[in-house]
Amino acid sequence: MYIPRKNKIKKNIVVQSSSETSQLISSTVVDISGTEISYTPEANSSKVVYEFKIQFHNDPDQHNNLFYELQKDSGSGYSPLGKGYLVNMVYQFVYGQNVIEGYFILDSWSGSNDLKLTGRTYDNQREITLHEDEAGNHFDPIIKVYSLM
């Protein structure tokens, strides 16, 4: 179903960049540090957009296969949002370093809810390090959330 949204205005734009140390992701699901945010949508908004930008490098492994997804806490604990909010990112044989960038669009809600990204790797031979490049240059994740009127 195509969902058109015309003449929309972004409201209540929140940009977060918290200081995080490097984070090794392995085959167990963990919170991706620096991606959690509490957000209260603008009243009468139709959608909420969650944008993210996260640096990574391949180490300690040559190949990387990161699964990450958006989870939401509406007051009774976090739950994965499932289909449409999942990503499988793969770099193999290239010792990849890059910035993970994207966004998810959610239906709006009332009051404050929490959002975060969680992730794991395919196995422990495809681990990945976040928030820095291979040379150790640090890059805190940037999270931007806003309402679409």
Next chain:
Amino acid sequence: MTFTTNNTFYEKLEFLQETSPSIQNNFSTSSFIDITYSEISYVPSTFADYVEYQYAFYFGKDGTSGNNTINIIAKLLYSDDGGSSWTDWGENTQVFIGSTTSNTRSRGLCIIKFFLETSASGSRSAWLGNRKLKLWGKKQSGDVRLHQLMEFRGDSGNVSSNNFYYPSVQCKSIKV
């Protein structure tokens, strides 16, 4: 640190999101075809010097045992007659995504973003009314599949099919 702000200008954001996308894996190496869900109609705000076109999508391997060379070339087209005829936008509106190396196996989200002048340029007239935009794509080698994740492992479970990233296309006006 956290910043909170509200826009003080009207950027006239318009976007479309497909929440029931289908796989697209019909790219050839010889000719361009439409990239699905990349088309949008837009009238810039009267103050606009530029329009930002943005298309977000997932790209990856075409099947679990498919070719490990994954790439796509995308370029922008426009139409001023409601989509009857299409013209290349031209300079600065073609990108290469992925790799021609056989084992890169690259997969992930991708955002294509172009900044488009609203003033006339060459044979392209000034952008004063409704103009359609869309992407054409072809592959340089290998195979590529758009929109569908072949695999996911996480709190949503371990799934091997029927999982999609919902592609979206948007335009907004920019004043220099």
